[in-house]
Amino acid sequence: QSALTQPASVSGSPGQSITISCTGTSSDIGSHYLVSWYQQHPGKVPKLMIHEVTERPSGVSNRFSGSKSGNTASLTISGLQAEDEADYYCCSYAGGTNVIFGGGTKLTVL
Amino acid sequence: QVQLQQSGPGLVKPSQTLSLTCAVSGDSVSSSTATWSWVRQSPSRGLEWLGRTYYRSKWYYDYALSVKSRLAIYPDISKNQFSLQLNSVTPEDTAVYYCVRDRSGFKWYFDLWGRGILVTVSS
Numbered sequence: 001q002s003a004l005t006q007p008a009s010v011s012g013s014p015g016q017s018i019t020i021s022c023t024g025t026s027s028d029i030g031s032h033y034l035v036s037w038y039q040q041h042p043g044k045v046p047k048l049m050i051h052e053v054t055e056r057p058s059g060v061s062n063r064f065s066g067s068k069s070g071n072t073a074s075l076t077i078s079g080l081q082a083e084d085e086a087d088y089y090c091c092s093y094a095g096g097t098n099v100i101f102g103g104g105t106k107l108t109v110l
Numbered sequence: 111q112v113q114l115q116q117s118g119p120g121l122v123k124p125s126q127t128l129s130l131t132c133a134v135s136g137d138s139v140s141s142s143t144a145t146w147s148w149v150r151q152s153p154s155r156g157l158e159w160l161g162r163t164y165y166r167s168k169w170y171y172d173y174a175l176s177v178k179s180r181l182a183i184y185p186d187i188s189k190n191q192f193s194l195q196l197n198s199v200t201p202e203d204t205a206v207y208y209c210v211r212d213r214s215g216f217k218w219y220f221d222l223w224g225r226g227i228l229v230t231v232s233s
Contacts, residue, residue: 034218034219038157038220045223045224046208046223048220051221057221089156089157091219097162097174098175099159101158104156
């Protein structure tokens with residue numbers, strides 16, 4: 001099973017909105033509403049930001065939102081803040097007992 | 111507060127067995143809703159789910175195809191922990207290994223992560 005495809009990097013200025021895409025196939029993202037997103041600061045542990053495509057865990061800022069269309073899921077961060085600078089990973093259930101991650105996107109806040 | 115406390119060696123020789131343990135506090139490894147997984151992260155392979163265990167009247171075990179022949183994950187109810195054993199390791203198994211919880215059970219999202227252990231496979 002190939003990894004999900006994410007852009008290597010995205011950037012934005014404070015206050016702006018950015019969107020990170022995550023492209024899979026009809027066997028994973030396209031077939032299930034089980035997409036999650038993780039934020040990882042350098043040297044830190046991944047943190048769950050979004051689950052089940054659009055659901056935000058308690059404590060996660062409402063500036064983070066998720067969506068899905070066809071085989072592509074997206075994470076949008078609005079009102080960018082310096083603390084949002086991190087790596088972001090998508091993850092999707094892929095059937096059976098199979099889950100796959102994206103290669104990660106480095107977000108730079110200019 | 112739920113925590114996952116990992117332990118194990120940071121260096122393993124090629125062809126030997128990698129063993130890690132994850133102690134659970136604030137939750138039960140025998141939970142009827144959660145599942146308990148191992149995920150690893152390396153520059154070459156990125157994030158990779160390895161396998162999981164969970165209890166639903168009996169114990170279940172699922173493994174990623176990439177490691178299925180070499181991996182065992184098993185619970186220790188008396189110590190409220192679960193462990194990973196990866197046999198016949200090679201330098202490609204060098205990675206940070208995380209134990210993680212999926213509190214939903216079957217919605218495949220990982221809400222709690224251990225701190226991670228960097229395991230290097232080298233002679």
